[in-house]
Amino acid sequence: MNFDNDLMLFFRTIYEDSADMDECSAKVKSAVAAVADKLDIVRAELAVKMPATKLCEDGADMLMVLYDGEKDVENEPFEASFPLFEGGFITVTFYSGNSNGFDNEQRNIVEIIANTVFIQFNRVVMQELVTHVIKTDIETGAATLDALINYAGMLIAQNRIEDFSIIFFNIHNFKYVNKVLNYEQGDVVLRNYTKTIYRNLSDGEMITRLGGDNFVMLVKKESLREYIDLLSFMNIRYDDGKV
Secondary structure, eight states, rough: OHHHHHHHHHHHHHHOOOSSHHHHHHHHHHHHHHHHHHHHHEEEEEEEEEOOOOOSSTTTTEEEEEOOOOOOSSSOEEEEEEETTSOEEEEEEEESSTTTOOOOHHHHHHHHHHHHHHHHHHHHHHHHHHHHHBOOTTTTOOOOOOHHHHHHHHHHHOOOGEEEEEEEEEEOOOOOOOHSSOOHHHHHHHHHHHHHHTTTOOTTEEEEEEETTTEEEEEEGGGHHHHHHHHHHHOOOOOOTBB
């Protein structure tokens, strides 16, 4: 089997830098399509399963079609699973158009391709995870101070900062929550309190945690009174950590 040019195109395409998951997906799909005919690949899929964590609160359960030759598949596919740093795994699956499946040579090459596909997706996952950690307070899900400063700088550069107001606030007597319960349950309450505020934010607005129970909100001026009322009359009760 000789298709050096196709493999070169595969690696050249897949190793191009990707800014985000969408761009990575597009390049991987294009790379797989470059070798599909020569390897008799009629379908390729990538599945991502991640448990819920503080870094990825909702977890992930996703199936992505990398290539679809629109042909019937009647054999056992080649499947390779790779663990992820935060738990869970990525599974890459290739289906052959041959009724007997991939031969040994094809299987060896498909295995290399599967590893390469995983490496690229895992790199982007880690890249987005690092960005998320830099911009997000892990305990509450609010933005970090650095994220607020960067966002405010962008608004200044766009001459839009005058459309916003800043609110500094904290939770009155929150220290008693930690005393009555414990710090772990106190963090649950704090996180759900932040979520409640998040649900009221409109596009372009931000809540930032400064530390402890101290927060800053960047809100549109026309909504300032509404947010002051919301924060002034919001009561916290503990019911399995719900606000």
